[in-house]
Amino acid sequence: MKTEQLNQIQSWVEGYVDGFRQAPADLPPPLALKLDHTRHVAENAREIARELEWAPEDVRMAEALGWLHDVGRFSQFAEFGHLHDASSVNHGLRGFEIVRDSGLLAPLPVVCRTSLLEGIRHHNAKTIPETISPAGLPFLKLIRDADKLDIYRVVAEEIERDGFQELAGLWPHIELRGPVNPRLLREIRTRRDIDIRHVRSLADFLLLQAFWIYDLHYAPTRVRIRRRHVLETIGNHLPDDPAARKILDEIRNYLRDGAERKPGDAASSIRTDPDE
Numbered sequence: 001m002k003t004e005q006l007n008q009i010q011s012w013v014e015g016y017v018d019g020f021r022q023a024p025a026d027l028p029p030p031l032a033l034k035l036d037h038t039r040h041v042a043e044n045a046r047e048i049a050r051e052l053e054w055a056p057e058d059v060r061m062a063e064a065l066g067w068l069h070d071v072g073r074f075s076q077f078a079e080f081g082h083l084h085d086a087s088s089v090n091h092g093l094r095g096f097e098i099v100r101d102s103g104l105l106a107p108l109p110v111v112c113r114t115s116l117l118e119g120i121r122h123h124n125a126k127t128i129p130e131t132i133s134p135a136g137l138p139f140l141k142l143i144r145d146a147d148k149l150d151i152y153r154v155v156a157e158e159i160e161r162d163g164f165q166e167l168a169g170l171w172p173h174i175e176l177r178g179p180v181n182p183r184l185l186r187e188i189r190t191r192r193d194i195d196i197r198h199v200r201s202l203a204d205f206l207l208l209q210a211f212w213i214y215d216l217h218y219a220p221t222r223v224r225i226r227r228r229h230v231l232e233t234i235g236n237h238l239p240d241d242p243a244a245r246k247i248l249d250e251i252r253n254y255l256r257d258g259a260e261r262k263p264g265d266a267a268s269s270i271r272t273d274p275d276e
């Protein structure tokens, strides 16, 4: 992807979001948060890709995917008044449809277009589908890492700001002061698929966030998680539940041992669009 193509994508996203402003400077708070998140994810994606020594055109693809990944959030909120996928729409699918139908990606080579659309579509999927194209896979892994990394920032800031009250208001099924759900603990301990319906309290939500660490793909992401003391923040806000503490310790050990690079991190072999 060329620099001007990346710039065009960024401008398109900003213009698209402007359509959801109630007054010239005014986005509804959850959408202002999402726009801010989008900027951070684009930055995370660029930085992680650079650190992985990806080719410059692939670094720009990674950043573009950061800009695009949550486009579906805006019409989701406008239509349903909340951001809870299970009771509205899958925002990855929504974003995929919006970008696909917009014509924005038409000037790009097919392989770039496919990779970006797959990345938007599946950035929030529970697991990576086996049908992903080989060229799209590194970008999908990267956006999932960059997205999680910023969600950790948002959660930490929201906890500091108001004890998570405003965000919890957007997920009516979450009880702020509820205990850890033993069924969720069991799923985490055995590293089984998490049933999202078992996340019922802020403590459950924080444990789920800690569990995501097992799902990170790239060493630079894990290093950032350590540097930003994400697990310490989560630990500070968990109830004193010995089973939950034990799980947190296990994840901390995993993170300490797993911060080094893995063979799959190597510079992408995909070279989507060499233009320099």
Ligand SMILES: [Fe+2]
Binding pocket: 069, 070, 091, 123, 124, 147
């Ligand atoms: Fe998302």
